[in-house]
Amino acid sequence: MSWFKRIKEGITTSTREKKETPEGLWYKCPGCKKIISSQEHADQMWVCPNCNYHERIGSEEYFQILFDDGKYTEINAGLTAGDPLKFVDTKKYIDRLKESQAKTGLKDSIRTAHGKVNGHKLMVAAMDFKFIGGSMGSVMGEKIARAIQCCIDKKMPLLLISKSGGARMMEAALSLMQMAKTSAMLTRLSDEKLPYISLLTDPTTGGVTASFAMLGDLNISEPGALIGFAGPRVVKETIGKDLPKGFQTAEFVLEKGFLDYIIDRRQLKANITRVLDFFKN
Amino acid sequence: MNFLDFEKPISELTEQLEKAKQIGAKGKINTDKLVAELEQKIEEARETIYKSLTPWQKVQVSRHPDRPYSLDYINAITEGNFIELFGDRNVRDDKAMIGGMGLVDGKSIMFIGQQKGNNTKMRQYRNFGMPNPEGYRKALRLMKLAEKFGKPVVTFIDTPGAYPGLEAEERGQGEAIARNLFEMARLKVPVICFIIGEGASGGALGIGIGDKVIMLEFTWYSVISPESCSSILWRNWDNKEKAAEALKLTATDMLSLKLIDGILKEPVGGAHSHPEKMFHSVKSELMKQLNKLSSIPADELVNKRIEKFCSMGVYSE
Numbered sequence: 001m002s003w004f005k006r007i008k009e010g011i012t013t014s015t016r017e018k019k020e021t022p023e024g025l026w027y028k029c030p031g032c033k034k035i036i037s038s039q040e041h042a043d044q045m046w047v048c049p050n051c052n053y054h055e056r057i058g059s060e061e062y063f064q065i066l067f068d069d070g071k072y073t074e075i076n077a078g079l080t081a082g083d084p085l086k087f088v089d090t091k092k093y094i095d096r097l098k099e100s101q102a103k104t105g106l107k108d109s110i111r112t113a114h115g116k117v118n119g120h121k122l123m124v125a126a127m128d129f130k131f132i133g134g135s136m137g138s139v140m141g142e143k144i145a146r147a148i149q150c151c152i153d154k155k156m157p158l159l160l161i162s163k164s165g166g167a168r169m170m171e172a173a174l175s176l177m178q179m180a181k182t183s184a185m186l187t188r189l190s191d192e193k194l195p196y197i198s199l200l201t202d203p204t205t206g207g208v209t210a211s212f213a214m215l216g217d218l219n220i221s222e223p224g225a226l227i228g229f230a231g232p233r234v235v236k237e238t239i240g241k242d243l244p245k246g247f248q249t250a251e252f253v254l255e256k257g258f259l260d261y262i263i264d265r266r267q268l269k270a271n272i273t274r275v276l277d278f279f280k281n
Numbered sequence: 282m283n284f285l286d287f288e289k290p291i292s293e294l295t296e297q298l299e300k301a302k303q304i305g306a307k308g309k310i311n312t313d314k315l316v317a318e319l320e321q322k323i324e325e326a327r328e329t330i331y332k333s334l335t336p337w338q339k340v341q342v343s344r345h346p347d348r349p350y351s352l353d354y355i356n357a358i359t360e361g362n363f364i365e366l367f368g369d370r371n372v373r374d375d376k377a378m379i380g381g382m383g384l385v386d387g388k389s390i391m392f393i394g395q396q397k398g399n400n401t402k403m404r405q406y407r408n409f410g411m412p413n414p415e416g417y418r419k420a421l422r423l424m425k426l427a428e429k430f431g432k433p434v435v436t437f438i439d440t441p442g443a444y445p446g447l448e449a450e451e452r453g454q455g456e457a458i459a460r461n462l463f464e465m466a467r468l469k470v471p472v473i474c475f476i477i478g479e480g481a482s483g484g485a486l487g488i489g490i491g492d493k494v495i496m497l498e499f500t501w502y503s504v505i506s507p508e509s510c511s512s513i514l515w516r517n518w519d520n521k522e523k524a525a526e527a528l529k530l531t532a533t534d535m536l537s538l539k540l541i542d543g544i545l546k547e548p549v550g551g552a553h554s555h556p557e558k559m560f561h562s563v564k565s566e567l568m569k570q571l572n573k574l575s576s577i578p579a580d581e582l583v584n585k586r587i588e589k590f591c592s593m594g595v596y597s598e
């Protein structure tokens with residue numbers, strides 16, 4: 001299972017433990033520092049059984065968690081970014097893309113797939129943070145737009161799992177306009193009365209927060225996720241003092257009234273099923 | 282008058298002109314010929330400089346402290362026939378976002394725009410044109426009001442960004458902008474957007490979903506300011522010129538990328554050098570576009586607007 005291998009590569013162990021245990025078999029929780037086996041961690045859906053810390057996971061893991069028997073049909077898997085601006089900063093954008101593709105085995109920062117969730121048809125769009133920080137470029141916008149169209153054609157609800165630093169600067173205004181594009185397409189999903197659940201995971205910031213991520217019929221989140229428009233560093237610079245504890249966490253955003261609820265990842269599938277039941281019955 | 286660094290030849294000639302005028306005023310020496318010559322030279326220098334501005338220089342012009350702001354346009358275009366409306370009916374009135382009902386050649390229009398101040402005190406009062414969430418919600422309230430009574434919406438975009446403050450986050454800056462994108466996309470009246478200065482990111486887009494989006498010649502529109510782009514990608518502020526090039530943020534770039542619908546020429550020397558001319562051409566462009574859009578049925582208008590934004594993006598299969 002390639003998705004499991006990828007998680008292994010992402011594990012965090014300190015040098016001391018590495019000496020004692022073969023690499024990849026152990027996971028050290030960044031929240032409580034407790035060490036558990038990678039297998040147990042995966043069985044817990046990458047949530048620490050001790051302190052509830054939700055480790056960042058990618059699209060494949062969410063598909064495996066949600067879809068019945070882990071079976072799904074991915075759509076538009078071949079979409080890749082162009083480089084119309086011929087963007088160069090410290091690196092060429094085109095090289096950055098190629099490197100990310102080689103490193104992650106992914107084409108871009110989002111995948112879209114449909115399948116059954118406890119018997120309910122559902123479209124799931126899920127981001128991969130390790131692909132240029134889950135940043136939103138033309139591919140993400142187009143994949144979301146097409147996923148919405150597919151939902152309309154097949155009369156399916158949409159679950160969109162955000163995990164993104166926001167706009168992809170290397171696509172400049174093209175990236176900005178993906179906010180408009182996705183939001184505009186969501187009006188059509190809304191007209192069809194098809195449910196849209198937005199799941200904001202760690203982190204969801206910038207242009208993603210300021211467009212589709214905040215437009216769900218339900219906006220939900222995982223515990224402890226960072227959610228905001230401006231990043232914490234920028235806010236800190238703006239106000240010139242330290243940020244209050246827990247600022248921009250899912251719990252904070254819930255308290256301020258912008259989330260419907262927070263759900264533990266281990267209850268996600270059951271919860272989504274209940275939500276789909278509600279809309280259906 | 283304020284001069285930008287690259288306008289040095291103009292500022293020097295202007296200085297000479299002032300001196301020549303002073304000497305002439307004393308009456309001992311006739312400087313009429315010299316004054317005429319200098320005025321001619323100033324116009325020529327302006328033309329030469331403004332013909333080939335770099336992207337970064339255009340960014341500087343877009344931020345020129347003498348540049349007209351939203352209320353200047355609205356007051357000129359409506360000839361004062363404008364009732365400003367305040368507040369989001371929820372938290373408070375946002376001074377960085379203005380709006381109201383105006384009458385132009387007998388036609389009712391809902392105007393909305395970000396507003397900057399023209400002196401230190403007013404700049405602070407206007408929060409440097411950076412709206413809080415209540416600004417976007419005020420804008421949306423006015424748009425829905427316009428929709429209810431079938432009046433077109435015209436927005437003036439001029440912002441260095443949505444305000445990234447603590448309270449802005451608490452009150453849902455992201456949700457406020459997102460809601461506007463969604464609601465503007467399906468607004469059942471014509472929407473025309475003019476970028477009159479800075480078009481920075483989501484803060485600009487939050488009032489920027491129009492049937493026609495038009496940039497004035499020396500403005501910029503992108504996902505981030507060149508300075509912030511430089512600090513993130515190069516980890517310093519010194520590459521702002523490079524960032525301005527790389528971002529393709531000028532009106533001509535944006536039009537060739539098909540991300541806007543048109544460019545409105547500015548007077549030589551920028552909007553602030555001949556504001557009356559600028560007001561006039563914005564007004565005539567606005568009325569021209571409005572005439573075209575008014576004949577389109579609402580559903581078709583909305584569909585076309587959505588299709589337009591959906592066609593934006595470059596990718597391969």
Ligand SMILES: [Zn+2]
Pocket residue numbers: 029030031032033034048049050051052053
């Ligand atoms: Zn833990």
